[in-house]
Amino acid sequence: MQPAVRLRDLHRVYGARGTTVRALAGVSVDLPVGSFTAVMGPSGSGKSTLLHCAAGLDRPTSGEVHVGGTRLDDLSETRLTLLRRQRIGFVFQQFNLLPALTAELNVALPLMLGGRRPKRAETRAALAAVGLADRLGHRPAELSGGQQQRVAIARALTTRPEVLFADEPTGALDSATGREVLTLLRGMVDDHRQTVLMVTHDPLAAAYADRVLFLRDGRLAGELVGPTPQAVAERMTRLEVGSTGVTR
Ligand SMILES: Nc1ncnc2c1ncn2[C@@H]1O[C@H](COP(=O)(O)OP(=O)(O)OP(=O)(O)O)[C@@H](O)[C@H]1O
Numbered sequence: 001m002q003p004a005v006r007l008r009d010l011h012r013v014y015g016a017r018g019t020t021v022r023a024l025a026g027v028s029v030d031l032p033v034g035s036f037t038a039v040m041g042p043s044g045s046g047k048s049t050l051l052h053c054a055a056g057l058d059r060p061t062s063g064e065v066h067v068g069g070t071r072l073d074d075l076s077e078t079r080l081t082l083l084r085r086q087r088i089g090f091v092f093q094q095f096n097l098l099p100a101l102t103a104e105l106n107v108a109l110p111l112m113l114g115g116r117r118p119k120r121a122e123t124r125a126a127l128a129a130v131g132l133a134d135r136l137g138h139r140p141a142e143l144s145g146g147q148q149q150r151v152a153i154a155r156a157l158t159t160r161p162e163v164l165f166a167d168e169p170t171g172a173l174d175s176a177t178g179r180e181v182l183t184l185l186r187g188m189v190d191d192h193r194q195t196v197l198m199v200t201h202d203p204l205a206a207a208y209a210d211r212v213l214f215l216r217d218g219r220l221a222g223e224l225v226g227p228t229p230q231a232v233a234e235r236m237t238r239l240e241v242g243s244t245g246v247t248r
Pocket of ligand 1: 015042044
């Protein structure tokens with residue numbers, strides 16, 4: 001079966017002559033449909049760059065990115081924008097909700113941008129699914145951080161994306177709220193066979209995934225299948241000792 005995401009020999013070099021940074025130095029990996037994968041590694045190891053290239057938010061310098069059967073890295077900007085809207089969902093650390101819009105309208109927005117007039121029942125069902133049926137009319141400033149992240153997840157889910165890309169989705173949340181968000185992501189994979197790729201610094205968060213990919217200096221430096229927080233933390237400690245990047 002075709003993987004949800006296929007990355008082949010991805011390289012990403014930033015900057016020009018003299019001051020170049022090699023953020024990705026040849027990453028190849030497949031994400032099976034209906035899998036939850038976490039990406040970890042020391043600071044500067046290329047995690048966000050990998051996620052952005054895989055999601056079509058950034059273009060690799062060389063290599064191939066496939067989402068479903070579509071090759072992304074050589075699409076025109078217009079077609080890439082359409083594909084992102086229709087087939088990819090995003091959740092970021094800082095929620096990225098529009099402050100002037102209610103929760104309900106924030107959730108409806110991707111469908112509207114896709115040229116559809118969303119049914120009220122649809123957006124309400126998405127908010128109910130993340131436990132926010134009673135917060136439809138609230139604006140982001142009237143919601144807690146965890147509630148805002150749940151709105152962002154509901155928004156990402158309304159288009160039923162093939163792949164959800166999450167960049168530190170629990171980074172701005174306390175641990176209890178973070179666990180709720182991770183349980184929602186886990187449920188998307190288990191109940192709806194969606195595919196999730198999540199960058200995180202937190203071994204507890206990574207342990208919600210089926211598999212953890214470790215990056216070091218822009219390269220894959222191993223993986224853990226069926227990760228436990230302890231095993232992830234141990235592997236991270238070893239990686240940080242050997243990394244040439246800034247460690248934390
Ligand atoms: N737009 C850019 N221009 C120049 N260099 C960049 C750019 N984006 C990232 N880099 C560099 O590429 C490398 C990888 O960055 P990236 O953000 O992917 O790392 P990361 O593993 O996500 O780090 P962190 O855990 O600190 O968020 C770093 O050395 C970074 O400084």
